[in-house]
Amino acid sequence: MTLEGHELIGQRARTGADYEPTAYIQRNCSHLDPKRKRIANAAFSRFSKSIDQLVLLLRDEYFHMRTKTKTRGIFDVQVTPVMLALARSLAQTCGSIQEFSKECLQIFWYILSVRLNALRPAVENETKKTLHSIFNKLDGELRALGIDDDVWRRMHKAAEDLQHRASTIASWLRVPKAAVENKVYAMERVIAVAVAVVSAHRPGFRPIVHKIVPNGYALDTHGFSIVADALYIAIDNVSEHSGKKVDNQITIEIRPNLEEGLLSFSVTNEVAPGSRTPEKEARLARIRSDIQKKTYAELARRDRHSGLSKLAALVMQSEKTSSSMSFDYGEDGKFRLGFDLVHINICEAPLSRLSGYPETSEVYQGFPELEGSA
Numbered sequence: 001m002t003l004e005g006h007e008l009i010g011q012r013a014r015t016g017a018d019y020e021p022t023a024y025i026q027r028n029c030s031h032l033d034p035k036r037k038r039i040a041n042a043a044f045s046r047f048s049k050s051i052d053q054l055v056l057l058l059r060d061e062y063f064h065m066r067t068k069t070k071t072r073g074i075f076d077v078q079v080t081p082v083m084l085a086l087a088r089s090l091a092q093t094c095g096s097i098q099e100f101s102k103e104c105l106q107i108f109w110y111i112l113s114v115r116l117n118a119l120r121p122a123v124e125n126e127t128k129k130t131l132h133s134i135f136n137k138l139d140g141e142l143r144a145l146g147i148d149d150d151v152w153r154r155m156h157k158a159a160e161d162l163q164h165r166a167s168t169i170a171s172w173l174r175v176p177k178a179a180v181e182n183k184v185y186a187m188e189r190v191i192a193v194a195v196a197v198v199s200a201h202r203p204g205f206r207p208i209v210h211k212i213v214p215n216g217y218a219l220d221t222h223g224f225s226i227v228a229d230a231l232y233i234a235i236d237n238v239s240e241h242s243g244k245k246v247d248n249q250i251t252i253e254i255r256p257n258l259e260e261g262l263l264s265f266s267v268t269n270e271v272a273p274g275s276r277t278p279e280k281e282a283r284l285a286r287i288r289s290d291i292q293k294k295t296y297a298e299l300a301r302r303d304r305h306s307g308l309s310k311l312a313a314l315v316m317q318s319e320k321t322s323s324s325m326s327f328d329y330g331e332d333g334k335f336r337l338g339f340d341l342v343h344i345n346i347c348e349a350p351l352s353r354l355s356g357y358p359e360t361s362e363v364y365q366g367f368p369e370l371e372g373s374a
Helices: 023-028 034-062 081-093 097-142 149-171 187-201 221-241 278-293 296-302 307-315
Strands: 206-214 246-257 262-269 326-329 335-342 359-365
Touching: 023 034, 023 149, 034 097, 081 097, 097 149, 187 206, 187 221, 206 221, 221 246, 221 262, 221 307, 221 335, 278 307, 278 326, 307 335
Parallel strands: 206 246
Antiparallel strands: 206 359, 246 262, 262 335, 326 335
């Protein structure tokens, strides 16, 4: 269960505002006198802020390539003269760009794996230590207030769950065994994973997804991670802003362009009556302006509700796709999002080398076989 599932962490109306207590906390503190209620609300507000700060530290500082501006980034690969000499030798002996790419990736993953194996325990220990401190502080602030026993039980259960989650997060810091496993993923499966993860994180979100993809098109491990991330952001944005969580008709169309090394995406969804407001129109205009001025990255870091800015940070990594992102309401009342991603498929599965791209169209609702593991 996530921390949101325990109903302990609140939300804030805007950046810089205090975190509001959840409905659960308000119910269970309703018997307190006004002074103790204010103390309890303030304690849970600080608790929510501390949890968010930890998440932001991991997301915005640790889980990044190490650069001059991201000095704590754990993904750090130093290109040495030996690596360049090896790559030059591979370029002379490999028979195709696919073969050369696979050999270079093996070198990259090996070097990165050495660093991650060294840093994984430190990330896990630091995360667990911080979580322990956050919960201990909340416990101390609430100890003398007469909080209901059920709240204490939830706090202790949440603390245990997050300690386990810290180990899970640390376990993600490993390189995929792509060269050994030679896995490929059908595009249909990638879409299913993205929808299942969003549905798991957004209780009550149950869309009906229509997909239009090339029949049999498969992605290698690298392509899977890129496409799944982009689709997760796009679908999560539907859940956040469409106003329709149940039976929202979402159409996802994906078209590969092998000559350009691109994948083109079109995501269309329904919008609930009244959800298209002047405020949202103005927000979309600001995001377009941010993308044009290339200031979207700051918004993506500052506002966790800004899915389009997060997607722009992914799409705009290449000049080939920098002008591909578009989004707006259509005359039919639906919201349309389009973007391209760079992807050179290096897997050797025959299904990834289609020339005519016959399309497959399918509708599905919910992914119970995935949700248990998402």
